[in-house]
Amino acid sequence: MKSSNSKRIPDNRITAFIISIILPVLIIALWAVGSDNNWFNQSIIPTPHKINLQFSKVIEDGSLLKHITVSFVRVIYGYVIGALAGVVLGILVGLFSKLDQAFILLIGVLRPIPPIACIPLFILALGIGEDSKIALIFIGAFWPCLLNTITGIKQADSKLIEVAKVLGKGKFIILKDIILPSALPSIFTGLRLGISTAWSCVVAAEMIASSVGVGYLIMYAREMSKPALLFIGIIAIGIIGLLIDLFMQFLQDKIIFWELSRGGKNGT
Amino acid sequence: MALEVKNVRKVFSINKDGIEVLKDINLNIKDGEIVSVVGSSGCGKSTLLKLLIGLEDVTEGDITINEKKPYEIDSTEVGMIFQEARLFPWKSVYKNIEFGIARKDIPKKEKKELVNHYIELVGLKGFENALPDQLSGGMKQRVSIARTLINKPKILLLDEPFGALDAFTKINLQNEMLNIWEKEKTTMIIVTHDIDEAIYLGHKVVVMSPKPGIIQKEFKIDISRPRSRTSDDFDYYRKKIYKEFFGENIANIEYII
Structure with a gap:
């Protein structure tokens, strides 16, 4: 040992x-x-003291929590659907080279488009309600999950697959016991990137068209010339982003437990 | 289980013409025999094993294992051990060995006993729950050996199985393989680039040479077991095989090695 x-x-x-x-x-x-x-x-740039006062106020009247909750629920909706779609499609594309060839050009063209560039289109198509925001978050979460899943599936160690073949194992066992676990670290990278993109997307969407949410809070603070409130909004975005990432890392260490025993710890 | 390789040729289509990796390969391996195959890298010795286990197909010629073709053979009958342990990093020692079981109809209780028996056989009791990355190189290879032996294969193919291990671990594992052979009389084909290992284990040593891979010579090793690596008999074969590789000019050997 x-x-x-x-x-x-x-x-x-x-x-x-x-x-x-x-x-x-x-x-x-x-x-x-x-x-x-x-x-x-x-x-x-308000004084820390002013921010503190403002902070007590928005905590007491519950408005900060309300904005955060609304944004958070939007992210969860869009993220769960986007990540699921990205991972499932990624597994299929990674497994079947014909599908990979079919998608490669489409992915190449669509991937570099920043999700935020789609906001006007989504508002036009889906209105200024929840749907356009969730669609944006979906896109934000989808790409990193898709691309990293494809990479992960393709990187599965052919030597381990050979072992399974020699032992007479079927395709399903090879997928379940070798290809998917091999791809998990990469899939998780996608999931982590995806949630952070999703979180940026919700803020952007809310800044453009919304009447509630952290992004809206920031725009509202600017319009009302309340710099303290503006700062609270910005810092809240950062802290929530950090908490989400810490949570994802916690999940990663639990699910991909074998990476921890490889000496080096995962980067923070 | 007897094994016969007849006029086998193997071509890999890497470029337009293809590269001939094996040519005129003829081998007759009797039931319970240990055959060592030695040769420099690129002589196609690993490819030969892949043909025997059905991971690759012959271009020409025939391979028969008890009157069957390699791809018709049940996975429980022929096992393979690789140079790298090739363990699943996400599976514990126990689960890795359990994965080896090729039979599908085996009851849970029997399965558990079987796995535990083989964990004990390779001396890893107490490490059932360890992950591969927590083990030393020798221990990993033990897990890999157990994973293959659990099917009680009649033929065992070993592809430089101890090549990545230190000298002491290597000798230990060689002796353990011989113990297993004593008990089960498994037919073994062991590919190696270690001439001492080849003589120590094999009833027969097959010397291969590259480009294209052919069988250059076969030596029947007539030394009673247990063999001693320092005996005169051993040295006799060692010298003969070295000469086969490097010609008469023994002085060069030290230099090359």
């Missing part, structure tokens, strides 16, 4: 955490000092 360095890991984690908070703390401190000394235009 390889010696485990379980003794060292907790120390490392605490140190890593402390190091990781140094920069954010420095920036906030600089911001506070700068605000006190009038380095910034306060109608653009």
Whole structure:
């Protein structure tokens, strides 16, 4: 057995955490000092104190939570459908070379189009309601899931497949026990990229046409000249994005447990 | 199970003309015999094994295993062990070995006993739940051996099985394979580039040469078992086989190796 360095890991984690908070703390401190000394235009960059007051307000009246929940539900809808479609199609394209040839040009042309460029089209086709937003999130989640799944399926180790063939295993067993587990790390990369794109897409969609959601909150704050609210919106987007990614990473470590025993830890 | 290879030729169509990897291959392997196949890389010795197990098809010639063609043979009858352990990283030692079972109609309880028996046989008791990446190279190859042996194959094909292991682990595993042979009298064909290994294990050593891969010579190894690598008999065969590879000029050997 390889010696485990379980003794060292907790120390490392605490140190890593402390190091990781140094920069954010420095920036906030600089911001506070700068605000006190009038380095910034306060109608653009509010003081931390003002943000704090605004924050208590939007928490108490529940409006921040309402906006976040609405955005979040939209993301979940679009993401679940988009990721599912991407992974399923990706598995098929990865498995069957004829299908791969059929799709290669279409994928090549459509993939570079930023999802946000489709907003006007979706609004025209689906209206300014939920459908156009979910369609946008769908597209955002779909591409990374599709492309990474295809890569993962194609990368399945032919030597392992040979072992299964020698043992007389059928196609279904080979898919279930070898090709899919081989592709999982890559599929997960797609899922993680997909959720972060989905989250960016919802904000963009809400900024253009919406009456609720975090993206709307930011636009509303600008129109009302409430920089503190604007900052809260922006920071909320960042923090939620981080939490989603941490959750996905947690899932990844649970599902692709064998990667953890390969010595090197997954990147954060 | 006896095995016969008759006038086999194999061409890979890499370019327009194709590359001839095996030519005029004739082999007669008796039931319970261990045959070592030695040759430099590219002499087609691994391809020969792939033909025997039905992963590749012959271009010309015939292979018969107990009057059957390779692709007609049941997976329980012929097993193969590769140079790399080729374990599934997402399966525990137990699950990897369990995957080897080719029979489909086996009851759960019997399955469990079978897997545990083979885990014990290869000395991995206590490691059932370990993942392949937590094991050393030798342990991985043990799992791979158990995964193949669990079907009790009558013929075992070994493709440089110990080539990636350190000298001590290698000798241990060679002896364990011989123990298994003593018990089961499995017919074994072992492809290797290690001449000592070939002599130590084989009843017969087949020397192959490349471009195209042909059988250059066959040696019957007449040394009683257990064999000693330091005995004069052993050295006699070693010298003969070295000469087959490098000609009369033995002085060159040290240089080449």
